[in-house]
Amino acid sequence: MTALRPERDAADFAAAIEQLADPLSDPLPQGAAGGPAPAAEFRPREAPVPPPPAYEQQQYAQAAHGTGYGAPGLYQPQAPGTWQPAPAPAPAPPPAPESWGRAEPLPDGGRVVRRSGGQAETAVLPAVDPGSEPQPAPGGRAARRRAAAATPEPTGAAAAAPTAAATTAAEPDALPGGRAARRKAAQEATRRGGRRTARPEPPDAAEAPETAATGRTAATGRTRLEARRAARAARESPAVIVSRIVGELFITFGVLMLLFVTYQLWYTNILAHQQAGGAAKSLEKQWDGNTGASRDPGTFSPGQGFAIMYIPKLDVKAPIAEGTSKTKVLDKGMIGHYSGTQETAMPWDKQGNFALAAHRNTHGEPFRYINKLVKGDKVVVETASEYYTYEITSTLPSTPPSNTSVLRPIPVGSGFTKAGRYITLTTCTPEFTSTNRLIVWGKMVDERPRSKGKPDALLG
Template sequence: RGGGRRGGAAPAEQPAEPEITGGRAARRKAAKAAAKAARQTGTAISNVIGELFITTGVLLLLFVVYQLWWTNVEARAHANGQANELQERWEESGGGEESEENRDPGVFSAGEGFAILYLPTLDVRVPVAESVDPGSVLDNGMVGHYTEEDGLPTAMPWDEEGNVGLAGHRNTHGEPFRYINNLEPGDPIVIETESTYYTYEMRSRLDSTSPSNTAVLDPIPEQGGFTDPGRYVTLTTCTPEFTSTYRLIVWGELAEERPRAEGMPDALVN
């Protein structure tokens, strides 16, 4: 018998698994790093955009707060101070021959206060200044008197006939005319000057009209229902609220003229 080992030939050795080359490993590692970097970049961009939106929102909120609240605080403080100064000046002068009643409308400079307007049912007390210029008058919380310089000359309270035209903000900057749409026929509208209280009674209202409708300030404001010469007052403001698209108009007619020396009229006492 042969001398070979029993059991047949020895099994062949299995080839070893091929190792991943260094190049493929490097590419996979680089791909993973790139994907991670892309995710981080996307996240960073999203964070920046989100922060920009938040910052913009905060700035808009601050602007709204400034417009709707802080302008009212500043303007009301200014207007109240101006009204107090007027009354102090009148007390010192005693309403003599050089009083406001002896001055023509054109004598007052733009922005100069000469009267105080009261709307008792609305709890409004606000100084009246010459001109309806926003910068020097209306934005400072005051009510403006339409003048020749504004292109719309109107009467003074002490004139024997005519229509006293007044303008005021409805929203922001003190908003003295915000609620004049709530005035009802018979409600008092009082103008105080150095020597006299002029008490008007609200007669009619025009809820909306074009800003170009200057006939509302006519000496005889027919749109207010008046047909004869008289002594009238017209309040104008913007409408709807927070817009300047149209104008809201309120008319009044003089009911009483009372010297300041005799004390306040009933409308301011009751």
């Protein structure tokens, strides 16, 4: 407890002593026996008024000089060590600094700026919606400072990039009108620029009348006529459709032709070799079980095999069948014997021309390389009982298909002048066509029974 200050009046001290005489009004504690305590123990004094904190004293001093909050003279210093509130005088506006002035609105929407020097400078500014301007936070400057200090500062990407709301609030409206007008202007600029930056927002209820009045859809920003024109431009023209169909047909035709060529040049050879090989093996098996004499000409049915031809130089082994039918003989990879209206001799005949035909390309192509045969090359024909060996003598590179004189008993153009036992090989030329015929002739030089084994031409 602090001692009584000497500046208190003696009258006040006496009045306080008199009040202690009444035990009912004595606020001091009682004695041990329930009675009043000894007078020496009671030292009444008035509780001093504690001074305000240092920051409040500073605020009061600023208020007294017109620079803090509150009216000047609100608190006046009293006797040393005490502070008592003083009557508040009429508030006076603080003097404005030289660096800023206070704007007063004018009736016509402008503003006047008054300087502190006493001179007024008037500047007509555009009217601003009070609702669009940021309002100060409630409370005094100290409350706003504490609220700002309590707000956490953004970190990372949030601190580097300003938000869209802050950017929008900082920039003034570039276009007159409401939000709908600005949005439509942005959509129109985006459409003309050819690149859409963001999806347009759906119109609000307040914007619906304006959208309906302009006739533009909220999704694309176009009128119905513009939308129809854009759809018509995006639609393919008949010429484009026709060209696409023609192109697809050409592609399909090309694929089919490729498949057909593959079938003709590759797959038909595989099938013909299988069929010809089966026919040759069937003949050999038949001959091994029947060693009878050769049959007379004309006793074979069309397509029936009766002999096997060997061309050692070309590594050819193919069965010989009766007739030159394309489907029954030639397409099966076999060699056909001219018969019927173009009847020719058999190998076992004493004289005559044994004429044969076969494919040069596709379907086994047994006569593919007969153009490489030269004079002296051997051709062997095996029958049920004999081996007949022929020697090549001459070649006719090309002749029309109508020249049947090459099939006569003494072939025309072969160089033979008298009757004998000859062989004639015919095939198409040039390759992969049937325009002309290639002819190869030969004469018999050896006849050997099968019981004596193979001839020298097959052994070599």
